[in-house]
Structures are given as C-alpha cells and as structure tokens.
Amino acid sequence: MEENPRHLFTTMQMFAGQGEHHVEGCTDGAKALQRLGECPFDLVVTGLNVAGVDGIQIIQSLPVSALAPALVITSTAPRPILVGARKVAESRGIPVMATLPKPLTQQGVNAALGAYSESVKRVRPALPGNTLEFHRNALIAAMENGEMQAWFQPKYALVDDLGHAAEALARWEHPKFGLLLPGAFLSAIEREGLEDRLLQTMLAQTLAAQQDWMAAGLDIAVSVNLTTRLLDDPELPDRLHAQVKAANGDPRRICFELTEDSMEAQESNYYAGACRLRMHGFGLAQDDFSSGFSSFYRLVATPFTELKLDGSMIKDAIMIDAFRAALSSVVQLGRKMGLTVVAEGVETEAQLRLLQEFGCHRAQGFLISPAIQRDAIARFFRAS
Incomplete structure (x- = not known):
C-alpha cells in the first residue's frame, strides 16, 4: 500500500523480482482493507501516509489469527514514528518483518523477505484453520x-x-x-x-x-x-x-x-x-x-x-x-x-x-x- 503510484510500482517490482510471489498493490487505504478482507495475504507492505485510511489505521485493522499476515512498514517519517508503528502491530500479535525508511532499497526488501522466510520456519507453522481448540x-x-x-x-x-x-x-x-x-x-x-x-x-x-x-x-x-x-x-x-x-x-x-x-x-x-x-x-x-x-x-x-x-x-x-x-x-x-x-x-x-x-x-x-x-x-x- 503506497499513496504515490510511481513509488507503488517500484515497490511491487522490488518484491516481485525476488522469487515467485503474487504481488498486488493499492494506492487507497480503504480499498486495500477491502481487498485484505477478500483474500488472505502472507505479507503486507504498507506506508504510513496512505490515502483514505492511514498506515496506522491499516495496521489496527489487520486480522489477528493464526493466519494473520506478516507486516513490513515503510515511511519517510522519523525513526521513532516507525518504531511506534511497529509497536502497534506487535502489541496486536502481528509479526513485523522490517521497518524500512524510504526510499526503499533492494537490500532492505531482500532482508524483509528473508526475515519472512525465517519466520515461517520458526514461529508461523501452518495450522488447520484460524485456531486450534484444545480442552x-x-x-x-x-x-x-x-x-x-x-x-x-x-x-x-x-x-x-x-x-x-x-x-x-x-x-x-x-x-x-x-x-x-x-x-x-x-x-x-x-x-x-x-x-x-x-x-x-x-x-x-x-x-x-x-x-x-x-x-x-x-x-x-x-x-x-x-x-x-x-x-x-x-x-x-x-x-x-x-x-x-x-x-x-x-x-x-x-x-x-x-x-x-x-x-x-x-x-x-x-x-x-x-x-x-x-x-x-x-x-x-x-x-x-x-x-x-x-x-x-x-x-x-x-x-x-x-x-x-x-x-x-x-x-x-x-x-x-x-x-x-x-x-x-x-x-x-x-x-x-x-x-x-x-x-x-x-x-x-x-x-x-x-x-x-x-x-x-x-x-x-x-x-x-x-x-x-x-x-x-x-x-x-x-x-x-
């Protein structure tokens, strides 16, 4: 999710070029949330300045379950705001793979994808459904x-x-x-x-x-x-x-x-x-x-x-x-x-x-x- 169409295109290219990923993009926060409700995504990349609904509101609206998406946060905002945004996600149990300053670099994107791959192995095991009920x-x-x-x-x-x-x-x-x-x-x-x-x-x-x-x-x-x-x-x-x-x-x-x-x-x-x-x-x-x-x-x-x-x-x-x-x-x-x-x-x-x-x-x-x-x-x- 990125407000600037040119930046969105560049970001999508960076992520799509690192393996066989299906990548979608949105410049409007409300439309992005609607799409997230329609289809489960593994990884969400969002800026903080997004039209319609800002990045913090998007993070607060992400689903929280065993199949919740991982998150990458990008912004030109000062580092303390990036850290605060990460805290919003982590306090809701949403794993944050990276907080990346703009402009994005391919090295930062690769690191985020690498962190996601490792997180799948470590702490995000595939579960049959959203939750497991044990009595x-x-x-x-x-x-x-x-x-x-x-x-x-x-x-x-x-x-x-x-x-x-x-x-x-x-x-x-x-x-x-x-x-x-x-x-x-x-x-x-x-x-x-x-x-x-x-x-x-x-x-x-x-x-x-x-x-x-x-x-x-x-x-x-x-x-x-x-x-x-x-x-x-x-x-x-x-x-x-x-x-x-x-x-x-x-x-x-x-x-x-x-x-x-x-x-x-x-x-x-x-x-x-x-x-x-x-x-x-x-x-x-x-x-x-x-x-x-x-x-x-x-x-x-x-x-x-x-x-x-x-x-x-x-x-x-x-x-x-x-x-x-x-x-x-x-x-x-x-x-x-x-x-x-x-x-x-x-x-x-x-x-x-x-x-x-x-x-x-x-x-x-x-x-x-x-x-x-x-x-x-x-x-x-x-x-x-």
Missing part, C-alpha cells in the same frame, strides 16, 4: 504422556567465567498437527487453569535433562518460566523445592523467570513468593524487562539474580539513539545491582556486537540457536 483432558494427557516437552534455548555467555545456561521452553509434539509452539496452546493452558501443572512438567523434564547432562560431564543451569499469578499459592515455593530435592537436583542450578501477564499475583503474595523462592536457593529472573508491567521499582525491590532484556529493546537500540542510550543504561544498572544481564531475541550480528560493547553477560536468540531438544543442547555446548 482440559487433551492438555493433561499431553503433559502426562510426554507429548508436551521441554526444549532448551542456549543462553550464550558473552563474558568469561560464566558457565553453561539455557532456558526451558514448552513444545508440543502433537500426533495430528505436528510440532506446536506455545502460541498454539498456552492460551488453552491458561483458560483451563493448568499453568501449575505445566510448570511442574517443565521442571521435571528439566531436572531429568540436567541429570543426563551431568552424567555426560556437562553442568548446565536452566531457567524455567513461572507466571506470577502462581505466587498467590503460598505453598508453591515449598512444593517446587521438594520436587527438585526429590529428583536429586540442585536449586542453585534452576532459575525461575517471572513472566508478566494481565492477571498478576497480589502484591504481597508476589513479594512473599519471590523471597521464599530465593530463600530455597533458586535463581530468580525479571523476564522481558522493558515490556508489560515491568518497572524499575519492582526490579530493585524483588530479590532477582538475573535481568532479561526484552528483544524489542535490542531491536530499537540498533535504529534509534535514544533507545541505544536506554539499553546501555539498563545493562549498567543490572551490572551495578550484581545481576546477570541476559538479552533475548538476538537475531543479528549487529545486535550481538552492541550487547558485547555494553557489557551484557549472556545472549539468546535465533542468531545463536533456536530452542532444541535435550540431546542437541548437549552437542551445542560441547561444540561452543
């Missing part, structure tokens, strides 16, 4: 029979004298639909109130993996996601500690990443649970710092051992000086507080170099490795 019994059975598994993403050390570490991420090897990523089933887990059971499942598989790795001579600390609403259960820290000790595990080799959501624990329960987890010897990470409900006060007031930087902060720091300064400040704050600072969502060499320059301790993301099975993670660390 309580099927979810419980998947956790009990081993279909729902802990895969592990390396947290690569950027400084010396740090041991091996990884994050446990849920994957479902579904007998009918194949490998499902969390986006396909986590909402059902939450709807059925099964977060605690999933936590126990991921922790049990993590402890078993750590035993296997230790037998092979590898000591790998693992982070496990813990949604904060579970801290409303005052017995949770004791139960988790008992589970670890029963499996001959070491709480010091487990770090719980407190994930944020719209239904957080009551404030008193949050701080009580966090303190008691630390008293049991577990590590504790502030997950996705700079997004959601995270705040500097909570970071300082909670006994964290680790600070995880949200991937969007790293992407923004590459493009905008203000975000770059903010990233540097947050990394230095974490270091001064004695926290291990981990950057997630690292996808480019430029991002990795910037993190190393700022003194970040660890990095994880597709540039280093996606989440992989327990045997593969052992091979990864032996080779690194």
Whole structure:
C-alpha cells in the first residue's frame, strides 16, 4: 500500500523480482482493507501516509489469527514514528518483518523477505484453520504422556567465567498437527487453569535433562518460566523445592523467570513468593524487562539474580539513539545491582556486537540457536 503510484510500482517490482510471489498493490487505504478482507495475504507492505485510511489505521485493522499476515512498514517519517508503528502491530500479535525508511532499497526488501522466510520456519507453522481448540483432558494427557516437552534455548555467555545456561521452553509434539509452539496452546493452558501443572512438567523434564547432562560431564543451569499469578499459592515455593530435592537436583542450578501477564499475583503474595523462592536457593529472573508491567521499582525491590532484556529493546537500540542510550543504561544498572544481564531475541550480528560493547553477560536468540531438544543442547555446548 503506497499513496504515490510511481513509488507503488517500484515497490511491487522490488518484491516481485525476488522469487515467485503474487504481488498486488493499492494506492487507497480503504480499498486495500477491502481487498485484505477478500483474500488472505502472507505479507503486507504498507506506508504510513496512505490515502483514505492511514498506515496506522491499516495496521489496527489487520486480522489477528493464526493466519494473520506478516507486516513490513515503510515511511519517510522519523525513526521513532516507525518504531511506534511497529509497536502497534506487535502489541496486536502481528509479526513485523522490517521497518524500512524510504526510499526503499533492494537490500532492505531482500532482508524483509528473508526475515519472512525465517519466520515461517520458526514461529508461523501452518495450522488447520484460524485456531486450534484444545480442552482440559487433551492438555493433561499431553503433559502426562510426554507429548508436551521441554526444549532448551542456549543462553550464550558473552563474558568469561560464566558457565553453561539455557532456558526451558514448552513444545508440543502433537500426533495430528505436528510440532506446536506455545502460541498454539498456552492460551488453552491458561483458560483451563493448568499453568501449575505445566510448570511442574517443565521442571521435571528439566531436572531429568540436567541429570543426563551431568552424567555426560556437562553442568548446565536452566531457567524455567513461572507466571506470577502462581505466587498467590503460598505453598508453591515449598512444593517446587521438594520436587527438585526429590529428583536429586540442585536449586542453585534452576532459575525461575517471572513472566508478566494481565492477571498478576497480589502484591504481597508476589513479594512473599519471590523471597521464599530465593530463600530455597533458586535463581530468580525479571523476564522481558522493558515490556508489560515491568518497572524499575519492582526490579530493585524483588530479590532477582538475573535481568532479561526484552528483544524489542535490542531491536530499537540498533535504529534509534535514544533507545541505544536506554539499553546501555539498563545493562549498567543490572551490572551495578550484581545481576546477570541476559538479552533475548538476538537475531543479528549487529545486535550481538552492541550487547558485547555494553557489557551484557549472556545472549539468546535465533542468531545463536533456536530452542532444541535435550540431546542437541548437549552437542551445542560441547561444540561452543
């Protein structure tokens, strides 16, 4: 979508020339939205200044489902506006492949198409229909029979004298639909109130993996996601500690990443649970710092051992000086507080170099490795 017909023609040529793509174009935003409603597109490229309906309104009107299109945003607007437009899309769950300043270059177009191709492999699996509906019994059975598994993403050390570490991420090897990523089933887990059971499942598989790795001579600390609403259960820290000790595990080799959501624990329960987890010897990470409900006060007031930087902060720091300064400040704050600072969502060499320059301790993301099975993670660390 592009208001200037000449620019629209050039943009269409750039995208059409990179493989066998069916490309359509519109100079009118209202007509473009009508066409999007008539036909599912894989990738939408839009400027911000579009006649009829502007680019922000187009982004807000895009469908949100398992088959929603990916997005490329182009504009002559200042970088902060491009970043803001990307935030509009990402907050609605629409994957943004690139934010490209005008005039477009073939290099930028190629990068956007490459990012889209990778996203199809990684996080946009083909699904039969717009959504998959899973009910309580099927979810419980998947956790009990081993279909729902802990895969592990390396947290690569950027400084010396740090041991091996990884994050446990849920994957479902579904007998009918194949490998499902969390986006396909986590909402059902939450709807059925099964977060605690999933936590126990991921922790049990993590402890078993750590035993296997230790037998092979590898000591790998693992982070496990813990949604904060579970801290409303005052017995949770004791139960988790008992589970670890029963499996001959070491709480010091487990770090719980407190994930944020719209239904957080009551404030008193949050701080009580966090303190008691630390008293049991577990590590504790502030997950996705700079997004959601995270705040500097909570970071300082909670006994964290680790600070995880949200991937969007790293992407923004590459493009905008203000975000770059903010990233540097947050990394230095974490270091001064004695926290291990981990950057997630690292996808480019430029991002990795910037993190190393700022003194970040660890990095994880597709540039280093996606989440992989327990045997593969052992091979990864032996080779690194």
